[in-house]
Amino acid sequence: MTINQNQKAFLGAARELLGEKGLTCDEDDLIPWTTDWRGRYSGSAIALASPASTDEVAALVKLCADYSIPIVPQGGNSGMAGGATPDDSGTSILLSLRRMNAILSLDAEAGQCVCQAGVILQTLHEAAEKLDQRFPLTLGGKGSATIGGLVSTNAGGTQVLRHGTMRSQVLGLEAVLADGSIFNGLTALKKDNRGFDLKQLLIGSEGTIGIVTAVNLRLLPAASGRATAWIGLPSITGARTLLRYVERAMGESLEGFEVVPDHCLESVLDHLADARPPLAQGHKWNALIECMSADSDSAALREKLEGVLAGAMEAGLLEDAVIASNEYQSETFWNLRDSISAAERALGPAMQHDISVPVEQMPEFILAAIPQIENTFPGTRGVAFGHLGDGNVHFHVLAPQDAVPGEWEESTGKQISSHVYDLVTQWGGSISAEHGIGQMKVGDFGRLGDPVALGMIRSVKAALDPKGLMNPGKLVPLIEASESG
DSSP states (O other): OOOHHHHHHHHHHHHHHGGGEEEEOOOHGGGSSSOOSSSBOOOOOOOOEESHHHHHHHHHHHHHHHHHHHHEESSSSSSSSSOOOTTTTTTOEEOTTTTOOEEEEEETTEEEEETTTOOBBHHHHOOOOOTTEEEEOOOTTTTTTTHHHHHHHTOOOHHHHHOHHHHHEEEEEEEETTOOOOOEEEEEEEEEOOSSSSHHHHHSSTSSSSSEEEEEEEOOOOOHHHHHHHHSSOOOHHHHHHHHHHHHGGGGGEEEEEEEEHHHHHHHHHHSTOOOOOOSSOEEEEEEEEEEESSOOOOHHHHHHHHHHHHHHHHTOOOEEESSHHHHHHHHHHHHTTTHHHHHHHOOEEEEEEEEOOOGHHHHHHHHHHHHHHSSTTTTTTEEEEGGGGGGGEEEEEOOOTTTHHHIIEEEEEEHHHHHHHHHHTTTTTTTTSOOTTTTSSSHHHHSOOOOHHHHEEEEEEEEHHTTOOOTTTOOOOOHHHHHH
């Protein structure tokens, strides 16, 4: 890679600021971080910066502004939309907060935890558990996802039904803005009526207007009771009816309601050598229900759920059910759910869509969209699974058996995604439920987004990042791109 004089001067100043440990320019060292974990997006960067403090982040961002160096923030590099991958111009710097991985305070009595952006989600879970607390957001990539990345993408997960997305967990945050100034909003206030809620502006902004460096998160008392059930159902509409029934009966203890079609379960059973079907007979649809309580022990909660499901069976709302008898079996059920994406990747190419529509319309959307996609693109197969309880399902379209990996995704696959997003928009839904826009969906966002909302987003971007150096090409559609679409 050729480095010009401006970049050379910048790198010299950055190395003086961060030291050898905080700045890497070796191309071989950069390779793992310039491609997203799925291998779909690759780029190049002049360096990887790893500051050790908020002050160092602020000084580095100021330096980037002075030398007009674009910044691509990167957390655990586990995103699904290419939001942490640089473009191929080779002009940007990767900014990693992995060295900023300290839990600064954990107050069980207040139910708050202040941590730096580089803390791994699983590390936070383990730290909270030691004080009989829990952080009520989890997902399959908890072993690599960082708190800063989760905040920047407003991540979801399997507990959104009860606790909401990352946006609902943030009590305060600290961030470095595009000019190097530090927004200090870590203090958690129940009431604060001083204008805009600026922390909410930064949550979900994908590093395009600021770099989240620390977060104040809410904690809950550790659950003393857990009940997990696997349900066999005749239809996706029946799953929605059961969801409402269980919601009324179990109240706030219901934390997760996932749906798994027979195809996905069969794929997982074939993929995992030691996996076993939870129920004796196969069913067109399955539901995975999770209940948690800080007031009841597991035996009492399982007994209550058993009574609820018995009533549901008598009412004809389900075909079969089994309740996990212990933690191991609960985790076994969840492993089946969490292994779906890997199992389907093993089958061949697929286009994966993270979409949402209102909960009450999701079954009808699935029943309408799958045959429409399969008829429009012969040889494909549509499957939908995931978080029915919050209106977010993962809508996958599997390629025909003769599809060439790589080529199919870039040709027919992109056409399929545009078609799926058209359908979602027609149903009043969102083309991104929990994974962000990144670079993968920025074109479709510009094409399908509400013009007024897009105008507001662009105005915020222009005001807070006038040089356009913060994660360029992500989240915010260019006016030209959206008009040409």
